[in-house]
Amino acid sequence: MKILVAVKRVADFNVRIxxxxxxxxxxxxxxxxxxxxxxEIAVEEALRLKEAGxxxxxxxxxxxxxGTVETIRAALAMGxxxxxxxxxxxxxxxxxxxxxxxxxxxxxxxxxxxxxxxAVDDDAGQTGQMLSALLDWPIATFASKVAVSxxxxxIVREVxxxxxxxxxxxxxxxxxxxxxxxxxxxxxxxxxxxKRKPIAEMTAAELGVDTTPRLAxxxxxxxxxxxxxxxxxxxxxxxxxxxxxxxx
Amino acid sequence: xxxxxxxxxxxxxxxxxxxxTVSAAAALGAPVEVLVAGHDCAEAAADAARLAGxxxxxxxxxxxxxxxxxxxxxxxxxxxAAGYDALLAPATAIGxxxxxxxxxxxxxxxxxxxxxxxxxxxxxxPAYAGSVIETVRSNDARRIITVRTSAFxxxxxxxxxAPVVVVPPxxxxxxxxFVGEEGTRSxxxxxxxxxxxVSGGRAFGSAEDFRRYLEPLAAKxxxxxxxxxxxxxxxxxxxELQVGQTGKIVAPDLYIAVGISGAIQHLAGMKSARIIVxxxxxxxxxxFSVADFGLVGDLRLILPELERLL
Numbered sequence: 416m417k418i419l420v421a422v423k424r425v426a427d428f429n430v431r432i433x434x435x436x437x438x439x440x441x442x443x444x445x446x447x448x449x450x451x452x453x454x455e456i457a458v459e460e461a462l463r464l465k466e467a468g469x470x471x472x473x474x475x476x477x478x479x480x481x482g483t484v485e486t487i488r489a490a491l492a493m494g495x496x497x498x499x500x501x502x503x504x505x506x507x508x509x510x511x512x513x514x515x516x517x518x519x520x521x522x523x524x525x526x527x528x529x530x531x532x533x534a535v536d537d538d539a540g541q542t543g544q545m546l547s548a549l550l551d552w553p554i555a556t557f558a559s560k561v562a563v564s565x566x567x568x569x570i571v572r573e574v575x576x577x578x579x580x581x582x583x584x585x586x587x588x589x590x591x592x593x594x595x596x597x598x599x600x601x602x603x604x605x606x607x608x609x610k611r612k613p614i615a616e617m618t619a620a621e622l623g624v625d626t627t628p629r630l631a632x633x634x635x636x637x638x639x640x641x642x643x644x645x646x647x648x649x650x651x652x653x654x655x656x657x658x659x660x661x662x663x
Numbered sequence: 664x665x666x667x668x669x670x671x672x673x674x675x676x677x678x679x680x681x682x683x684t685v686s687a688a689a690a691l692g693a694p695v696e697v698l699v700a701g702h703d704c705a706e707a708a709a710d711a712a713r714l715a716g717x718x719x720x721x722x723x724x725x726x727x728x729x730x731x732x733x734x735x736x737x738x739x740x741x742x743x744a745a746g747y748d749a750l751l752a753p754a755t756a757i758g759x760x761x762x763x764x765x766x767x768x769x770x771x772x773x774x775x776x777x778x779x780x781x782x783x784x785x786x787x788x789p790a791y792a793g794s795v796i797e798t799v800r801s802n803d804a805r806r807i808i809t810v811r812t813s814a815f816x817x818x819x820x821x822x823x824x825a826p827v828v829v830v831p832p833x834x835x836x837x838x839x840x841f842v843g844e845e846g847t848r849s850x851x852x853x854x855x856x857x858x859x860x861v862s863g864g865r866a867f868g869s870a871e872d873f874r875r876y877l878e879p880l881a882a883k884x885x886x887x888x889x890x891x892x893x894x895x896x897x898x899x900x901x902x903e904l905q906v907g908q909t910g911k912i913v914a915p916d917l918y919i920a921v922g923i924s925g926a927i928q929h930l931a932g933m934k935s936a937r938i939i940v941x942x943x944x945x946x947x948x949x950x951f952s953v954a955d956f957g958l959v960g961d962l963r964l965i966l967p968e969l970e971r972l973l
Contacts, residue, residue: 428928432794441795453909509763510772533909537790539775540759544733545767553839554733556760559902569842573902574756575855575911577846581732584838593892593909594902629772633785633798641934644955650968653940656956662859662917662938663884663973 416526416585418461418470420495421516421543422454422477424486425536434635441536441635450486453531455493455598456591460561461529462494463596469563472496474523478503478515484614491609492601498614503626509537511619511626513545518622520550525586527568532557532590543590553583557592664693664783667721669740669752669761672699672707677714679856680753682817685714687810688751689818690780694718696747700739700832702729712824719825725832730844731757734836737764743830744769749783749806754912758809771803776912778814792908793931812855813914813935847901849888854904857887859917862906862933865893866922866944866962873899876966877921883973889913889933891923907932922962925950942966 426432426441427449435442450458461473475490477483478501487498501515520528533540547554559578560571569582573592601609619626647653657663666688671678677699688695695716699708700723708722721743727735740761744750750765752758754776766773778796779787785800786808854860861881867873873894881888890900892907906913908931918936923929925941925948933939934953941954942965951957958965 426791428792432791434795441791508772510767510770513767535792535908537775538792538908539773541763541766541773541775544760544763545773547733548737548764548767553836554760554764555839556733557756572756574844575903577844577901577903579730579844580842581730582840582842587838592902594896629803630774630799630801633800635790635795635797638789638793638796641939641953642955644939644951644953644957646951646957646959648958650958650965650972653956653958653969654972657917657938657940660938660955 416470417472417474417523418464419474419476419520419523419525419528420454420457420461420490421528421530422458422475422486422490423451423531423534424448424477424479424483425451425534428452428535434637438634438636440632448482450489451531451534453533453591456593456595457529457531458490458493458495459596459598460591464563470526474499474525476501476516476519478507478512480504487614488609489601491612492606493599494605497612500614500616501619501622502616503619505626506628507626508628508630509539509541510545510629511624512542513549514624515619515622516542516546517549518624520546527585528588530588530590532592543588547588550588552586552588554588555581555583556590558589559592559594561589561595665747666691666693666695666749666751667743667747668695668697669750669758670697670699670707670711671753671755671757672701672704674701674704675706676710677707679817679853680755680812681711682714683812683815684751684753684810685716685818686815687777687780688749689716691749691783693748693783696721698723698743700728700736702726708827709824712827713820713822715819715821717825720827721830722827723830723832727832727835730841732836732839732841733760733764734839735833736761737768738833740765741768742833744805747805749808751808751810753812754809762807762809766807769805769807771805771807772801773807773809774799774801775809776811777808778811792927793934794927811912813912846903851881852885852887854887854889854911855913857915859884859886860889860913860915861886861919861921862889862891862923863894863899863921864891864923865897867894867899870899876962880966880970883970891929920950921966923950924948925952
């Protein structure tokens, strides 16, 4: 079977984020961009399933401007076989991305679609769930263990009280949690090889998807800073301060 | 104009997260109804009916709803959606899984993890691990919302009970089967709603020391125990204790961070606490930047002394 992996280009998680002076958006000019960390976990899991003989082909897909191709290329350097770039401009909301991915999934017919559980830019955590609903495929969110055999996937999920295990009939959608795996680094030979791997180009219009945002961003602001604290020099002083602050 | 809240519950009572989501729903200005979906959850439905501001409870009960599986619960919500202008759920594992599915089938955007209601269509929500607060306005006919419950006060339980109406459960999913679940049994208060949280990081060095030094202090303070991602990744604490951008978001009265460096992803999960204490051997640790009270030193000396003094 094929595995489709969705990857998103986001501001590197180590970058200090600043808001544009006019408060309209986050300022991404000259900011280091990277693959969303949860999507790296998704790519890694797909590659491991291929290496285990469960899948024959791993396809990395992303939507966005021309810079997005770099992120697809990063997935190919990790080991994905080919890429799909859906060219769009303007802000993309999860619903639009889910519709684009649904269109790709219908034509590629993968056995699994694996996505990160959330992107560390908008922190929305919606796309995989929306995709599963649009395709009417079952879903396992927050996966920390995946085993595939004979047309089904058994998934351990990180839930509020611990772990839940469910079994899905394929095709299905999985979103990855932190502890599913440790993503590999791309080796230099693989980075070179990735340059020759094919990336298909398509547009939202070709896929028949209207990507007009449904939410208006009224304002983006930095949260108010916390008041400056004080250093105490002993456990006893700390206890005194906490009693004064009525915190105990 | 009516708002529906998907309740989080244990079959007997609705959770603190539900109480806070009802408060957020009430801020939309329309009557609030609550959906209690599960298996053998009549007591939880009766509990929901007592919440201040709730005008009606929908009670859906059946095998298909026993484990919060995404497919039947989505079908139930989508089937009920026509009667409501806004549907809210707490941002729990179930809420985060089901609400985007319902939104997609209703062809509306979801607004994730709101922290403030400005008006019935305009909300604040954090992004970039809380580095920014977005104000967004929905242009959709219907609003689908998950609520960051730590940002809202819980509603009260009152005496008067709203009517409870039984709605039929959805059929089970044939393509998603519950296999099992496991959790760590703990006598400690629930992390998400505890008044005091004592959290540990990588500096503990081992699961044994994490327990040896943190548990007596937590017991003395009747506090919940939390952990940084580094501590969970290292196996010192189970995943459900992780506090941060991708774990639990908490806003207790008092948060004591011990041996936690203070990556922005961790701060995202706790910086709304009223009082933050940081205990760390590194005086330059980023956690001190958000701490009301900082104490530099060895946690193995400080924690036992703290416990003695309390």
